[in-house]
Amino acid sequence: MAGTPVVLTEDEITEQLTLAPGWQRHGEQITRSFAIRYHGGVALIVHVADVERLIGHHADIDLRWDHVRFTITTHDAGHRLTTADFDLAHRIDGIAHAHGATPETRPDS
Numbered sequence: 001m002a003g004t005p006v007v008l009t010e011d012e013i014t015e016q017l018t019l020a021p022g023w024q025r026h027g028e029q030i031t032r033s034f035a036i037r038y039h040g041g042v043a044l045i046v047h048v049a050d051v052e053r054l055i056g057h058h059a060d061i062d063l064r065w066d067h068v069r070f071t072i073t074t075h076d077a078g079h080r081l082t083t084a085d086f087d088l089a090h091r092i093d094g095i096a097h098a099h100g101a102t103p104e105t106r107p108d109s
């Protein structure tokens with residue numbers, strides 16, 4: 001990822017969250033789950049990983065038998081939220097949709 005990422009202010013985070021419906025904030029990270037069967041989740045993760053490699057920004061990914069959960073923060077900014085996190089979130093939304101994964105709200109996400 002080019003340059004040192006700029007940490008977002010609270011107001012900027014609030015604004016970014018309104019533009020990324022479905023993503024939930026947990027401290028200095030954002031997370032979202034998508035319902036998809038295990039092998040479909042593996043294919044989804046491979047696709048996301050290809051894009052992450054291109055953009056130089058990576059989510060923590062939790063694969064379960066019936067869903068995949070993505071958690072994003074910017075390590076290089078001291079595990080704070082930056083625009084790179086929301087950029088990746090939007091990219092994940094598009095890829096998940098293309099794979100037929102269904103956004104879901106889980107109590108643990």
Ligand SMILES: C[C@H](O)[C@H](O)[C@H]1CNC2=NC(N)=NC(=O)C2=N1
Nearest residue numbers: 001056057058073074075076077
């Ligand atoms: C050099 C490399 O591109 C950087 O360390 C990237 C890698 N992927 C990353 N991913 C995330 N989530 N945060 C980062 O700060 C980050 N930095």
